[in-house]
Amino acid sequence: MKIATFNINGIKARIEALPEWLSEARPDVALLQEIKSVDEAFPREIFEEMGYAVETHGQKSFNGVAILSRLPLEDIERGLPGDETDDQARYIEATVVGERDALRLCGLYLPNGNPAPGPKFDYKLAWMERLRTRANDLLAQEIPFVMAGDYNIIPQAEDAAQPDSWREDALFRLESRGAFRRLMNLGLTDAFRSRHPEPGHYSFWDYQAGAWNRNNGIRIDHLLLSPRAADMLTDAGIDKEIRGREKPSDHVPVWIEIDV
């Protein structure tokens, strides 16, 4: 089963590039972030005609996540538990059943957190603690899971072309990396890192200042696997080349192959 995460930066803007990538990469599951659309406005028919089940958790103008799946999706849950007052659409879960196991899919768009320090940074750190609690609950239930999305976290210096320019940024501050490490320390596996330990792999290049042409990128889109899911991992990759196409997102897809 091929599972990909892709921050599309607006479904309207990606209405051609997204189906094109789907028909080439043919993921069984695509976890999408920043659909920037309410559920009713998401063009689900385009993807249903391509054979995908479509589940969205959207809001107007900002944020919004979705799951596309060639296999049926069950037990869909929208929103990250732990704060009834949080109305930002950043999290969706569903179960997909493989040949041997059921796998819980957790799609997330973690808050950017800039400017830091400040209320947006506090929201990011609190959100990460809620995510850790959710991961801990799934582990306690012994449900194999993939937690995938735009984490807005550069885990280590080798995940940035110019780490020193990110030191004060919410994506790379010590508090952010500490919160990410606490999540990882539950026993999760960074799927891409586990297969590609060498530095210099990125999933995001800013639209500004020729970041793509200079390869000034960062790796902030991750698929974290529970121990049982990690045992089933067979491959991982980044579809880097689509960043150089017409009208690209500033992120590219990151994917895994998992023998569920």
Next chain:
DNA sequence: ATGGTCGTTTAACGA
């Protein structure tokens, strides 16, 4: 130090 670019929505704001 500033602006550099997109997307959404149409004047800023978020990233």
